[in-house]
Amino acid sequence: MSSKPFRPDVDAPEWKGGHSPYDIIKEGTIALVVVGLLTVILATLFGSPDDHEITIKNWANAAPTDFALTAINEMNGTTTTAGYGAPYNTASEGQKLGPFALAKWVGVRIPINTEQDFVVKPLESLPYNAQLSSALSTWKSASTSQQTTWVNNYTKADSTMTFKNGQIVVNTTNAGPVPVFINDLTAMARSGALDTALVQGGNFFSMDYTKPLLFLSDGGYLAQLAEKQHLLGSQWGMMNETNSYPGQAWLWLYTFWYQVSPFSTSANADVQVWATMMLLSVILLFLPLIPGLRAIPRKVKVYRLIWREHYRD
Amino acid sequence: MAWISFLAALIPLNGYGHYLHWGVINISVANFIVIVLMVVTFVAALLLPFPGRSRRKESK
Amino acid sequence: MSTSIDQQWTTRLRRKVAGKLPPEKLLPDTQPAYVSSWIYVFGVTTMSALAVVIGSGLILSLRGPQWWHESSIGHFVNSLHLWSVEIFFFAMVVHLWGKFFMGAWRGGRTATWMTGVVTFLASIATAFTGYASQSNFDSQWITTQAKDGINSTGAGAFFNVLNLGQMLMWHIVLLPLAAVALTALHVLLVRIKGVVPPYEDKVGEAQ
Structure with a gap:
């Protein structure tokens, strides 16, 4: 053992000096009391944020046309969720890390068909209504190409959409049952019934909000509220908290990468930033084994401040 | 339940936040204060004399 | 003379633990003088x-x-x-x-450093699932944003941040267990190995 040369960044000299009294239990108790008191003081002074959740009912009442446009986009496949790829569907390849489409490899594990899950199935759950019932059977007996034509015709005219007297109106012809769908889904959303219908599986009990959250985030309303709270990704939002509270400041580096090139302009930014952070975490983990990096503290000599009494003696 | 009103925050941070910009950096004042306090605490921990132990060395 | 009792798993484990972490190391009453x-x-x-x-x-x-x-x-x-x-x-x-x-990894303390880093990462995950479990506007926004990062790695297929029940379970059961176990391991390693001695330094090295 003594034949090996001493490596200053790996080995530590054996301590042959003195010891001083140390009461570990007392130290722990004092720390606990101090931290406990500080927590109570901070909580009493500042409290904590709890901005009320946004329901689809809120959204469809505050911005009915934003909701209705999102609904038709769920049918024509142009929302984020509709075009997402894995794990929700096969609409796109998803993000790739170089040649590796990681999400696609894992596959569709949380299947979502936005037209069925966000529009048709919720409408089917409504109480009987002759007009809607006939629209649904027209839809189901039509061919896929006929359905696409109807949806496209509605989409082409959707810039004329207005909301008057509780009705979504679009100047469209030959859109089949689609106008009824969009209008009735908007009415359903405004009543609050869609919130419940979207909860996973439509079971009595559920703690899975995947579908309502995806639908909500496909619209512009949630992002509009988030922008006011400075929570968008482009606003370094990941480390921010609602209102004036400190947030997850420890995510600063993760958030930082999204702001700079090449990540800020990349279509694969998420997977690239994650890969970068994984790599940096592994470097931090194995830092004691990496020559050069592990020599930094010895070279910057901050330790001379920490142990200044030792070096002075 | 009025007796628990003292539990409400004295200085609730419920207004919209304030943000600082320097080039690409965009940070909330609250997070900035937390990070500055961390650095200040770190430097203070290095510089402030630690009471007690230094003059009471005992050989073991 | 080795008896059959000496060969027991229990006896051997107890002796190993007692050798590595005797009570005076687990609950020390002195510290090296440089700890100041x-x-x-x-x-x-x-x-x-x-x-x-x-x-x-x-x-x-x-x-x-x-x-x-x-x-x-x-x-x-x-x-x-x-x-x-x-x-x-x-x-x-x-x-x-x-x-x-x-340079606290020196002197055979690599595992101490590594358990510390893993504890830090596990704590970030625990905090994140807490933010995701708030069931308010903040958690709606955080989860709908964070899903893209986690989905892009493929992990989103199993770790669905939009599933409140799953996030809550991770936050209050799985990740706290991991964080506490890692912290305990980290502290035991600190007690076994002791606090890292100062760098040898021409100016100050007295030994």
Whole structure:
């Protein structure tokens, strides 16, 4: 053992000096009391944020046309969720890390068909209504190409959409049952019934909000509220908290990468930033084994401040 | 339940936040204060004399 | 002479543990004389904050996940939970900076460093699932944003941040267990290996 040369960044000299009294239990108790008191003081002074959740009912009442446009986009496949790829569907390849489409490899594990899950199935759950019932059977007996034509015709005219007297109106012809769908889904959303219908599986009990959250985030309303709270990704939002509270400041580096090139302009930014952070975490983990990096503290000599009494003696 | 009103925050941070910009950096004042306090605490921990132990060395 | 009792797994485990971590190492009454700086208090501060985080979390769990939205006492306990988490990360990061500048992995302490780093990463995941479990506007926004990052790695197929039940379970059972176990392991390694001695230095090295 003594034949090996001493490596200053790996080995530590054996301590042959003195010891001083140390009461570990007392130290722990004092720390606990101090931290406990500080927590109570901070909580009493500042409290904590709890901005009320946004329901689809809120959204469809505050911005009915934003909701209705999102609904038709769920049918024509142009929302984020509709075009997402894995794990929700096969609409796109998803993000790739170089040649590796990681999400696609894992596959569709949380299947979502936005037209069925966000529009048709919720409408089917409504109480009987002759007009809607006939629209649904027209839809189901039509061919896929006929359905696409109807949806496209509605989409082409959707810039004329207005909301008057509780009705979504679009100047469209030959859109089949689609106008009824969009209008009735908007009415359903405004009543609050869609919130419940979207909860996973439509079971009595559920703690899975995947579908309502995806639908909500496909619209512009949630992002509009988030922008006011400075929570968008482009606003370094990941480390921010609602209102004036400190947030997850420890995510600063993760958030930082999204702001700079090449990540800020990349279509694969998420997977690239994650890969970068994984790599940096592994470097931090194995830092004691990496020559050069592990020599930094010895070279910057901050330790001379920490142990200044030792070096002075 | 009025007796628990003292539990409400004295200085609730419920207004919209304030943000600082320097080039690409965009940070909330609250997070900035937390990070500055961390650095200040770190430097203070290095510089402030630690009471007690230094003059009471005992050989073991 | 080795008896059959000496060969027992129990006996061998006890002797191994007692050899590596005798009571005077587990609960020491002295420290090497070089341990004299405020920077040493941030490890125990982090652990104390963890205790307050867990304590406030246990109180929050007594009345269930909706309680803090409905009651001012519940909201206050939530505030305790939030601020103890802020103190926890604050102290942990200062602790990490301090240990880095001490080169605290030297002298066979690599595992101590590594368990510390993993604890830090596990704590970030625990905090994140807490933010995701708030069931308010903040958690709606955070989860719908975070899903893209996690989905892009493929992990989103199994770790669905939009599933409140799953996030809550990870936050209150799985990740706290991991964080506490890792912390315990980290502290035991610190006790077994002791606190890293100063760098040898031409100016100050007396030995």
